[in-house]
Amino acid sequence: MTAATTTSRTQDFIDADERWSANNYHPLPVVIADAEGAWVTDVDGNRYLDFLAGYSALNFGHRHPALVEAATAQLGRVTLTSRAFHHDQFGAFCRELAELTGTEMVLPMNSGAEAVETAIKVARKWAYRVKGVPDDAAQIVVAGSNFHGRTTTIVSFSDDEDARADYGPYTPGFVTVPYGDAAALAAAVTDRTAAVLLEPIQGEAGVNVPPPGYLAEVRRICDARGALFVADEIQSGLARTGTLLALEHEGVRADLTTLGKALGGGILPVSAVVGSRDVLGVLRPGEHGSTFGGNPLACAVGRAVIRLLATGEFQLRSAELGAHLHARLGELIGKGVSAVRGRGLWAGVDIADGGLTGRQAAEAFAARGVLCKETHGATLRLAPPLVISEADLDRGIDAVADVVSRG
Numbered sequence: 001m002t003a004a005t006t007t008s009r010t011q012d013f014i015d016a017d018e019r020w021s022a023n024n025y026h027p028l029p030v031v032i033a034d035a036e037g038a039w040v041t042d043v044d045g046n047r048y049l050d051f052l053a054g055y056s057a058l059n060f061g062h063r064h065p066a067l068v069e070a071a072t073a074q075l076g077r078v079t080l081t082s083r084a085f086h087h088d089q090f091g092a093f094c095r096e097l098a099e100l101t102g103t104e105m106v107l108p109m110n111s112g113a114e115a116v117e118t119a120i121k122v123a124r125k126w127a128y129r130v131k132g133v134p135d136d137a138a139q140i141v142v143a144g145s146n147f148h149g150r151t152t153t154i155v156s157f158s159d160d161e162d163a164r165a166d167y168g169p170y171t172p173g174f175v176t177v178p179y180g181d182a183a184a185l186a187a188a189v190t191d192r193t194a195a196v197l198l199e200p201i202q203g204e205a206g207v208n209v210p211p212p213g214y215l216a217e218v219r220r221i222c223d224a225r226g227a228l229f230v231a232d233e234i235q236s237g238l239a240r241t242g243t244l245l246a247l248e249h250e251g252v253r254a255d256l257t258t259l260g261k262a263l264g265g266g267i268l269p270v271s272a273v274v275g276s277r278d279v280l281g282v283l284r285p286g287e288h289g290s291t292f293g294g295n296p297l298a299c300a301v302g303r304a305v306i307r308l309l310a311t312g313e314f315q316l317r318s319a320e321l322g323a324h325l326h327a328r329l330g331e332l333i334g335k336g337v338s339a340v341r342g343r344g345l346w347a348g349v350d351i352a353d354g355g356l357t358g359r360q361a362a363e364a365f366a367a368r369g370v371l372c373k374e375t376h377g378a379t380l381r382l383a384p385p386l387v388i389s390e391a392d393l394d395r396g397i398d399a400v401a402d403v404v405s406r407g
């Protein structure tokens with residue numbers, strides 16, 4: 001379906017959205033009414049393959065039975081206590097997430113941006129209390145083209161003008177270096193650096209994979225200067241790239257890792273910072289918190305997500321289907337595609353100059369029954385749910401090949 005064939009029924013929903021909500025998104029003209037696995041159905045009964053998967057929040061597809069069952073069971077018991085009291089899901093969730101990620105401590109939050117804010121606060125506190133950085137002098141080194149969320153502090157170190165303009169005054173204390181340039185990073189890390197904060201693969205920027213060896217070099221630079229390595233795996237983590245965490249591809253471990261999106265199983269927002277005791281242990285009661293962070297419903301769903309990931313099945317699917325995806329996308333280079341990047345079931349596809357804009361391509365896919373979204377300019381981000389069948393994956397790739405070849 002395209003805007004040109006939008007039914008009056010669909011248009012009524014779109015009109016209501018546009019009349020009553022702030023205009024901070026530009027959705028495709030598809031109104032989803034229900035969904036299962038890799039498929040969604042709109043209000044007119046048209047079915048679409050979901051090749052975006054909620055920006056990787058839906059790694060396990062829509063309404064995965066084990067996740068819906070865990071949520072439903074918890075809804076019948078207790079959903080919110082606040083952290084004023086203990087509850088019977090919290091400790092188990094933290095232990096299981098620490099064991100899954102090979103870390104020592106967990107701080108649960110809700111949105112991804114909150115997890116990143118939490119990591120920034122913890123890194124600064126660690127810099128003052130442990131590293132001995134003078135008061136208010138701590139710096140955090142970040143990468144160009146980053147995306148870490150939408151809070152005032154996080155947009156302060158974004159170089160995306162749409163995300164940043166008119167939100168000043170900006171939070172100081174951030175130093176930006178080009179992504180993938182280890183020499184520039186080494187030059188920017190000083191005695192005052194609390195942390196280096198990076199995405200192991202940059203999602204919003206168009207699925208940017210850094211040069212081989214870069215992440216290991218980041219680890220080495222952090223160790224040499226006594227700075228923390230904070231990996232934002234909110235989009236790259238939890239099996240999306242064929243491993244639990246994207247840093248595993250280089251055999252690297254971060255001091256703090258932010259997780260989100262798929263941690264909530266596509267059901268509710270669940271995020272966390274995981275890391276070592278000597279870093280997360282700097283927090284004391286009252287120094288940070290969230291009313292909903294680590295609530296019983298979130299922990300019950302998060303535990304079911306952890307059980308799925310502990311089998312390794314989704315990591316394997318992502319690796320195997322991802323190899324197929326990248327082999328097929330590679331064949332499109334020179335046929336309407338100028339470059340393809342990514343790992344596992346995750347790809348950034350650059351449409352060749354003179355072809356469709358990203359938005360036009362996304363609309364053309366929707367007309368062929370495949371939903372995805374452009375990132376910047378003429379780059380498409382493909383991130384199908386990891387539960388997708390090989391036949392459905394091929395169906396989606398066929399649509400990509402068809403759309404890009406028309407230019």
Ligand SMILES: *Cc1c(COP(=O)(O)O)cnc(C)c1O
Nearest residue numbers: 111112113147148149232234235
């Ligand atoms: C989506 C995302 C965030 C922000 O998550 P929200 O839940 O939207 O706040 C942060 N970092 C990365 C890498 C992301 O992809």
